[in-house]
Amino acid sequence: MSEVARPAEARGARARARARDAARQGAALARLVGPPVLALALLLAAWEAWVRLKDVRAYLLPAPSAVGRALADEPGRYLEAASATLVAAMGGLLIATTIALVLAIAMAHSRAVERALYPPALLLKLTPIVAVYPLFTIWFGFGLWPKMLVAALITFFPTLVNAVVGLRSVDPAALDALRALDASPAQLLWRLRLPSSLPYLFAALRISVPLALIGAVVAEFLSGDGGMGQLILIANGDLDTATLFAAVAVLVTMGVTLTAVLAYSERRVLFWHASTSGV
Amino acid sequence: MTRAATAEQEIAAQRDAPALAVRALSHRYASPAGEVHALDGAALEVGAGEFVSLVGPSGCGKTTLLRIAAGLLDARPAEPRHPLSGRSGSHTGRAERSSSGTLALVFGEQPAHARREHWLGLVQQEPGLLPWLSVERNVRLAAELAGVRADVHALLERVGIAEFARHHPGELSGGMRQRVALARALVHGPRLLLMDEPLGALDELSREALRLELLRLWERDRVSVLFVTHSIREAVLLSDRISVMSERPGRVLAELPVDMPRPRGEELVATPEFLRLEDAVRAVLRGDSARP
Numbered sequence: 001m002s003e004v005a006r007p008a009e010a011r012g013a014r015a016r017a018r019a020r021d022a023a024r025q026g027a028a029l030a031r032l033v034g035p036p037v038l039a040l041a042l043l044l045a046a047w048e049a050w051v052r053l054k055d056v057r058a059y060l061l062p063a064p065s066a067v068g069r070a071l072a073d074e075p076g077r078y079l080e081a082a083s084a085t086l087v088a089a090m091g092g093l094l095i096a097t098t099i100a101l102v103l104a105i106a107m108a109h110s111r112a113v114e115r116a117l118y119p120p121a122l123l124l125k126l127t128p129i130v131a132v133y134p135l136f137t138i139w140f141g142f143g144l145w146p147k148m149l150v151a152a153l154i155t156f157f158p159t160l161v162n163a164v165v166g167l168r169s170v171d172p173a174a175l176d177a178l179r180a181l182d183a184s185p186a187q188l189l190w191r192l193r194l195p196s197s198l199p200y201l202f203a204a205l206r207i208s209v210p211l212a213l214i215g216a217v218v219a220e221f222l223s224g225d226g227g228m229g230q231l232i233l234i235a236n237g238d239l240d241t242a243t244l245f246a247a248v249a250v251l252v253t254m255g256v257t258l259t260a261v262l263a264y265s266e267r268r269v270l271f272w273h274a275s276t277s278g279v
Numbered sequence: 280m281t282r283a284a285t286a287e288q289e290i291a292a293q294r295d296a297p298a299l300a301v302r303a304l305s306h307r308y309a310s311p312a313g314e315v316h317a318l319d320g321a322a323l324e325v326g327a328g329e330f331v332s333l334v335g336p337s338g339c340g341k342t343t344l345l346r347i348a349a350g351l352l353d354a355r356p357a358e359p360r361h362p363l364s365g366r367s368g369s370h371t372g373r374a375e376r377s378s379s380g381t382l383a384l385v386f387g388e389q390p391a392h393a394r395r396e397h398w399l400g401l402v403q404q405e406p407g408l409l410p411w412l413s414v415e416r417n418v419r420l421a422a423e424l425a426g427v428r429a430d431v432h433a434l435l436e437r438v439g440i441a442e443f444a445r446h447h448p449g450e451l452s453g454g455m456r457q458r459v460a461l462a463r464a465l466v467h468g469p470r471l472l473l474m475d476e477p478l479g480a481l482d483e484l485s486r487e488a489l490r491l492e493l494l495r496l497w498e499r500d501r502v503s504v505l506f507v508t509h510s511i512r513e514a515v516l517l518s519d520r521i522s523v524m525s526e527r528p529g530r531v532l533a534e535l536p537v538d539m540p541r542p543r544g545e546e547l548v549a550t551p552e553f554l555r556l557e558d559a560v561r562a563v564l565r566g567d568s569a570r571p
Contacts, residue, residue, distance in 0.1 A: 173407025177463065180349050180401035180473075181424040182394050191420065195411050272410040272447055 062242040067249065070242040077231070078250050084227040086254065088144060089216035092151025093208060097159050099152075101201075104163030105189065114164065125157035129215070133222045142225045151215035155208035162204035166197025199273045202266045209258050213251065296387030298471045298503030299325040299348055304382045305356035305528075306343055317343040318354075319528035323505075325471070327386075330497060330504045332514035334560060335524030341507045344529065345475050347383050348505065349401055350390030354382055385471055393471070397425040400469030400502075404476040406460035408448040415444040418462045425467035438462045439492065454485030458492075465502075472504045478513065491545060493517065498542050515556045516543060523563040533563045 044064045050056070051063040058066060071078060103121075107114040129150055136146040170192055178192055220229025228247055235243035270276045301323040307316050317340040325331045333341050346352040385393035393399055408417050415431055422429040435441040438458045440451075448456050457477060464472060477493075478486045494517055497504065508514055514521045521535045537556060539547060547553050 171405070171407055173403050173405035174409060175407075176346075176349075176351055176403060177401055177407040177421075177460070178424065179351055180394060180399050181421055181467070182397060183424050187424065192409065195409070272449055 059239045059241050062245055066242045067245040070240075070246040071249070078246065081226070081228045081231040081247075082250050082254060085213065085216045085220065085229070085251075088147035088219065088227060089151050089212040091144065092148040092153075092215060093155050093212040095148060096152040096156040096208070096212075097201075097205075100156055100159035101163050104160055104167055104197075105193075107160075107164050108167035108193065109185070121157055121160055124153060127153075129153055130218065130222065133219065136219075137223060142223055146223065147216050147219040147225070147227070150219040151212040154211050154215035158207045158211070159201070159204045162200040163197060166200025167193045169200065170196045199270055199275055202262070202270060205262055206259070209262055210255050213255055213258070217251065296384065297324050298327050298329065298386060299323070299505055300384045300387075301344065301348065302382055304344065304347065304354055306340070306347065306352075306354050308343075308355065316528040319530050321524070321529055321531050323522050323531055325503050325505050327503055328501045330506065330517055330519045332506045332508055332518040332521045333524060334508060334511060334514045334521055334564070335529060336526050336564065337509060339524045339527050340529030341524060342475055344383075345473050345505060345507050348385065348390055348471075349399055349473050350385075350392075350394035356382075397427070397467050398470040400464035400467070400472040402457075402460050402464045402472070402474045402477040404479040406448070406453075406456040408456060408459055408463070410448050413445050413447055414440060414451070414459050417448070417459055418466050421463045422466045427467045429466045429468075431462075431466060434462050434466055437496065438465075452485065453481050454489055457481060457485075457489060461493075461496075465500075470503060472502050474504065475507045476509070477506075478510075479508070487545070490516065494543060511557050511560045512548065514560065515553055516545075516547065521556075521560060523560055535559055535563070 048063050048065060051061060062070075103117055107117055133146070133150065136149055140146045140149065167189075174192060175188070178188060183191065216227065217229040217232070220227035221233055222229075224230050224233050228251055232244060232247050235241075235247065267276050301321060304318050304321045305316075306318040307314055309315075321340070321344055323331070323333065323344070333344065335341050343352065347354050383390055385398060388396075390399075409420070412420065415435065418431050418434065419429075422431065432441060432444065435444055438461055440455055440458045440462065443451060443455060448459065451459070457480075461477070464474075478489055481489065490513060497517070506514070506517060515537055518537050521537060522531050523533045523535065524530065525532050535556065539552060539556075
């Protein structure tokens with residue numbers, strides 16, 4: 001009889017343990033998220049109170065409630081601008097990451113290629129993009145391409161450098177073990193070097209995702225051609241400070257969301273790496 | 280017909296050839312502190328089915344010798360001096376380098392050839408597992424690279440890690456990881472197993488356990504083994520023969536046969552014969568004229 005009862009008991013105990021775990025995790029989350037949320041709420045409340053009590057003029061500093069209204073009045077406008085910026089930023093990032101990865105593979109395999117490609121890559125990094133943007137509009141006109149190009153240029157170098165280091169940072173014992181099995185260079189690349197470089201590629205993305213957003217906004221700002229940059233440009237001309245604040249809030253939200261998505265996928269992909277601490 | 284006959288002869292020759300023959304092997308390499316003379320005319324032989332240990336002081340070129348035998352490193356002997364000027368000539372040196380590959384042969388063939396044929400299994404001090412693959416996938420990868428189908432599960436069973444097949448290396452202890460590395464080196468059925476201080480990074484207890492496990496595994500399969508170690512006790516317990524190397528540049532000072540019956544066990548360690556052999560190895564390392 002006890003034999004029959006035991007599994008049910010065990011199930012009950014497991015369920016209780018699970019519930020306990022969930023409660024513990026909830027409490028941990030509250031401890032983690034609570035303080036910053038509270039601090040932000042206090043800051044907004046103080047800001048609101050100060051604007052109202054001092055009667056600060058709206059074109060100098062709008063109250064948070066006014067910023068909220070600006071967002072709520074025209075959500076479609078922000079959504080459209082944000083998605084245009086997002087497409088330019090992510091398109092540029094994709095182009096830069098692809099090219100950087102291909103070049104990094106060549107550079108990781110040959111010091112001569114590395115020496116040949118590193119100086120031009122560095123020159124590219126040191127070129128002030130704002131200064132060359134007029135050239136882009138002459139060559140590519142307006143539209144998506146010049147914007148993606150700016151986002152790509154600004155993210156290319158950190159990705160390239162990290163990818164080269166990552167492809168080289170291979171466990172020598174693992175390399176010897178696979179070489180002793182006569183693994184081809186392509187097999188070594190696919191089975192060993194690329195997976196080994198993933199922690200470095202994620203580190204590069206943590207830098208380059210916000211950079212890509214900046215690049216896209218700057219390009220839109222300079223060209224006045226769609227996206228959050230154009231929205232800011234127009235609101236600035238109108239002294240529409242509430243919209244300016246709303247645009248900043250939207251961009252911050254985009255950055256935070258993208259970073260969170262990245263952090264989540266990093267934990268999933270790099271479960272084996274020390275940087276994600278634990279399995 | 281004749282072709283078949285030649286092939287048969289080749290196979291016969293291979294069967295007769297020792298698993299590993301190293302003769303007059305010298306090697307130099309450049310380091311930030313200048314040129315290092317790692318090996319100076321080292322000679323060594325591992326017969327088919329024989330377990331040979333290579334013992335020597337730290338940095339004496341044991342690992343270099345093993346890496347050359349594994350085809351991971353090309354032997355680069357001293358630049359020959361020009362007979363008239365006494366200066367080293369770099370183009371003659373180049374020719375010397377390429378011909379020096381014949382100084383280490385695996386079953387009568389170049390190490391690179393042995394590697395291409397997947398005759399070699401390699402276990403090093405660091406396990407060198409891929410941390411993103413499970414234990415089973417790590418071992419299976421070796422079988423895939425060697426192009427063989429293998430019963431991975433049975434092998435994991437034999438080295439005592441079957442229950443961890445789905446775990447990742449990061450979840451295992453050092454001793455367990457080394458068992459996985461051993462399984463990976465054995466999965467494609469190598470003819471020569473090259474082990475470079477495989478127990479060197481382990482704590483004393485795991486080391487003892489794995490030492491006995493290795494003994495048990497080897498006494499069943501009798502694959503040819505070159506076992507590099509600086510533990511004299513390990514060498515005496517496991518080997519058929521012990522080669523003792525000098526300090527750098529490494530030469531083989533003596534070869535000591537170990538004539539103790541198999542199967543062996545840890546209880547041998549206290550026998551007079553065992554202690555005598557340990558002393559003999561130590562004497563050679565000290566430079567006494569105790570060569571047999």
